[in-house]
Amino acid sequence: MQLVSRFYICLLILVLTAGTGYAKALRIVSANGTLSEILVGLGLEKQLVGVDVTSTYPASLEKIPKIGHNRTIAAEGILALNPDVIIYTNQSMLPPAVVKQLNSSGKKLVEFKHEYSNEGAIKLIREVGAYFNASAQAEKMVKALQADLAKIPAPANPKKLLFIYARGTGTLMVSGTGTSLDKMFTLAGHKNAVAGFTEFKPLTAESLIAANPDVLVLFSSGLESLEGMDGLLKIPGVASTNAGRNRKIVTMDGQFLTGFGPRLGKAAIELSQKVK
Structure with a gap:
């Protein structure tokens, strides 16, 4: 009887954590403001334990410990936050020495490619969503973005x-x-x-x-x-x-x-x- 009860408890835990991406909440450090904004949109703000100084939106990110700004970021400050995963983009300008230190630390370091275009923004949202098992939330963000892009007016007199x-x-x-x-x-x-x-x-x-x-x-x-x-x-x-x-x-x-x-x-x- 006790064995059956344990089985149903485990089953309940699996059901409750389904769709959240991970059964264990990851400790995430973001070294890029756009990535931080995407994570908030995916519903993962509570898993952020550190962000860079460009992570200014939404305003609630101001409460999260800061790791610095691209070239001034130090690996020691990031590792002190004990993250499970550290994310950045090819545009984040992290010093190569810092990237090397983080790679050798045993922590998961993930680089996302970010292209400055409509397609690049959409691709980044989808890739971050896929990585964190939140593709459904990512698609909602993509649809909202596409609706905004369709509203950009064409100037009568380009300047x-x-x-x-x-x-x-x-x-x-x-x-x-x-x-x-x-x-x-x-x-x-x-x-x-x-x-x-x-x-x-x-x-x-x-x-x-x-x-x-x-x-x-x-x-x-x-x-x-x-x-x-x-x-x-x-x-x-x-x-x-x-x-x-x-x-x-x-x-x-x-x-x-x-x-x-x-x-x-x-x-x-x-x-x-x-x-x-």
């Missing part, structure tokens, strides 16, 4: 946009081709004001005037670091551009604008509305 990465006047970089910003501009129906280089390069007055963007795009925190629009207009070359003369400056949350995850469509729509 030249230039993204400036700012951390005070001492750190000013512009975004070239192939970056998440470049891809976002294209998705919103506009074009990057600069070409001829990839990734980021230092901003110069000469190159800024030559590019002559219609709109300058910055992270909200970046414009704040320059003491607002007046501070931005004091940077050599800015006031001589169409954007500067018309005071056409757009700011958005950094992770929202560049995440290329579940909120990609919403971000493109907001950018389109602000560029008008």
Whole structure:
């Protein structure tokens, strides 16, 4: 009789844990804001024991211990959280030495490929969902994303946009081709004001005037670091551009604008509305 009771108890446990991905709740560390956002959407937020500083959405992630920001992340800080699995993307820019340390630690380290495109965002959501046995939840997120993407308006008059990465006047970089910003501009129906280089390069007055963007795009925190629009207009070359003369400056949350995850469509729509 006791044996039968134990059997039914075990059966009940299996039923209760079915569909949750794992019978044992994993301790997860996410080194990427988009991955953290996806995990929350999959219903796995309570399993997150550590996140990087780009994991800002939803706001509840602020309560989770931080492991640092890409190149400043240390393996020791991650391992101190005793995770079962550590996830990151090929865009996370983890130092090779840290990746090596984590691989040799005995902990599960998983890299997800992340491409800056509609298809790339959808693929990432599905792959993360599949890995954590939450494909049904992932498909709900994909459907919502696809609905948002279908609502992105086509601009009647495409403009030249230039993204400036700012951390005070001492750190000013512009975004070239192939970056998440470049891809976002294209998705919103506009074009990057600069070409001829990839990734980021230092901003110069000469190159800024030559590019002559219609709109300058910055992270909200970046414009704040320059003491607002007046501070931005004091940077050599800015006031001589169409954007500067018309005071056409757009700011958005950094992770929202560049995440290329579940909120990609919403971000493109907001950018389109602000560029008008």
